[in-house]
Amino acid sequence: MENFIVSARKYRPATFASVVGQSHITTTLKNAILNDHLAQAFLFCGPRGVGKTTCARILAKTINCHHITSEGEACGECESCVAFQNNASFNIHELDAASNNSVEDIRNLVEQVRYPPQNGKYKIYIIDEVHMLSNAAFNAFLKTLEEPPRYAIFILATTEKHKIIPTILSRCQIYDFNRIQISDIANHLASIAEKEGIKAEPQALHLIAQKADGGLRDALSMFDLIVTFSADNTITYQKTIENLHILDxxxxxxxxxxxxxxxxxxxxxxxxxxxxxxxxxxxxxxxxxxxxxxxxxxxxxxxxxxxxxxxxxxxxxxxxxxxxxxxxxxxxxxxxxxxxxxxxxxxxxxxxxxxxxxxxxxxxxxxxLSQIVQNQNFADDKKKVPTP
Ligand SMILES: Nc1ncnc2c1ncn2[C@@H]1O[C@H](COP(=O)(O)OP(=O)(O)OP(=O)(O)O)[C@@H](O)[C@H]1O
Ligand SMILES: [Mg+2]
Ligand SMILES: [Zn+2]
Structure with missing residues (x-):
């Protein structure tokens, strides 16, 4: 049996242009790349599954690309892009702060930062769920974040911006990701359905988009779930309300x-x-x-x-x-x-x-009734003879 890949992974955007509903962010990032005006520390905040990690990876890939297009996108063909696409790039490091939140973990990272990249211009560190770092870990990180070597770029991502200490906030360029509009999610699902040869009723896709509450990953998981339940590769409104337990x-x-x-x-x-x-x-x-x-x-x-x-x-x-x-x-x-x-x-x-x-x-x-009473009162008032 062919391995099933969940849609959220299969359809992770590889270019800025294919990111849905975050154009305020992708445009700014593309411009920064084209004008060589890149910050060294970014903070991507926003709800779950709206494209933070995706954008961090696209940014990482693009700034190391040897032939950036005039639109500010990665070429997808050069050595660096290919290495990145095969998950074999040495220049991109991802750390999940939810499970690596100790001072030791951050010290290791800081230690790594000291070595310049082997090939390519930048070393990029993506620290996901950064709000989970312990206080001591945050403090160990501050100095590196303030004065990183030229080649180092940090992209911190979090769903809970309010938990990030001000000293970190003030050292980062902050990007607030949106919840994605229902119609954008529905259109995205429709395009995936078409690629997968699935017949989907627009009402059903809208319902999934509504239920996803702005998160594309959630929308894609629900989409997969309903496809799995239906034997005939269709997504109908009826099947959707049954599977998602939504009131018709x-x-x-x-x-x-x-x-x-x-x-x-x-x-x-x-x-x-x-x-x-x-x-x-x-x-x-x-x-x-x-x-x-x-x-x-x-x-x-x-x-x-x-x-x-x-x-x-x-x-x-x-x-x-x-x-x-x-x-x-x-x-x-x-x-x-x-x-x-x-x-x-x-x-x-x-x-x-x-x-x-x-x-x-x-x-x-x-x-x-209240109108009748009002009219009655009005009529009574008019009848009253004004006293001289
Ligand atoms: N804006 C988007 N455009 C297109 N696809 C998206 C977008 N946001 C999320 N997705 C889909 O959802 C998947 C997960 O997105 P991503 O990992 O970027 O979310 P996230 O914001 O980092 O979420 P979390 O806070 O849970 O880490 C992607 O692989 C992609 O398929
Ligand atoms: Mg993420
Ligand atoms: Zn390239």
Whole structure:
């Protein structure tokens, strides 16, 4: 059987141009390379799986390349690039600070830094999870970081910038990596699906992208998982919600319709069905609030860009949003927000949600009633003869 390589490894970008959603970083790095304006210490911060190690490796490869292209990319063909691609480069050292966090480990590293590179211009040290270094290790490292030899470049990476001591921060050029946009992740997955000959429904890919919460590695792992589960090399929406245990958005559309039509019984039955399927009540509340937020932004052509879902679903949102007045959506969201706040402390969270749903089901009536009262008051005021 052919060895299966997980997509996250198979599709690790090899050039700056192929890094998704971090152009503010890749452009700056390319410019620094082209203008020979390279810092000696970098700190890459950001959430998990968004391209920190990837960019560190691309940077390392590029600055040692013998024929850097006019765009600031590595050629991929020279001796140095080939050695790098075969993991045989002596100029790049990676240290995982999560498991090598003692003073001894850092002393070894500092010792190595003293020797210039055998071939190539730079020796690059990538220190991953740098926040895990012990205090003593940090201190042992400071001096080298402050005055490194010309040929040494340090790239520190961390998911927890706040844990890095200020003396280190002030010695590094800091790059903040973004969470990656849902649409960017979905497009990236679509291109991988095409390369792998997998038929994937856009809705399914969007769902994976949403669930990944900005991390591409997580998105790729979920993608692999679903492919593994399906025997026929397809990724469907249905398979995705089953595998990722996501509540089908159809529920949100249905419950919204029921609430708007004052159909309280149906609403409560749907809510019960959701709980019986094993979904968490609090997540349902948050999901429903998000659904209404999506309806709200679909009401205006200016804000519709904020809706990050597959095109087919966008149409469904627009359709449902048409019938719902803004005032109703906002009031309903308000009620849900209260539930969100109170949920954790509630002795009977199911009842809390049910009461909220009851309120929302009769919201329109309440709004109409308050309007009638207001109009009545207004009419009464007008009738009053002003006293001279
Ligand atoms: N911006 C990106 N563009 C393309 N692929 C990406 C990107 N970010 C992550 N990936 C994919 O996820 C994998 C892991 O990314 P990487 O190791 O760079 O993450 P990281 O930011 O270092 O995460 P961690 O904080 O967990 O170390 C890569 O091999 C690649 O397949
Ligand atoms: Mg990393
Ligand atoms: Zn090269």
């Amino acid at each position: 958005y159809d529920y949100y559309f249905r419950i919204t319709d029921c609430l708007w039509q004052n159909d309280l019984s149906q609403t409560l039955l749907i809510f019960d069905e959701i709980l019986k399927k094993g979904f968490d009540g609090h997540l349902f509340v948050i999901g429903l609030a998000e659904h209404w937020r999506n309806l709200l932004v679909s009401k205006d052509t200016q804000t519709i860009v904020l809706l990050q879902t597959a095109d087919e679903i966008k149409k469904r949102y627009a359709e449902q949003a048409k019938n719902l007045p803004l005032s109703w959506l906002i009031s309903a969201m308000n009620v849900l927000q209260q539930v969100d706040i109170q949920y954790k402390n509630s002795k009977n969270p199911k009842l809390l949600v049910e009461i909220a749903l009851m309120k929302i089901a009769y919201l329109q009536k309440a709004i109409e």
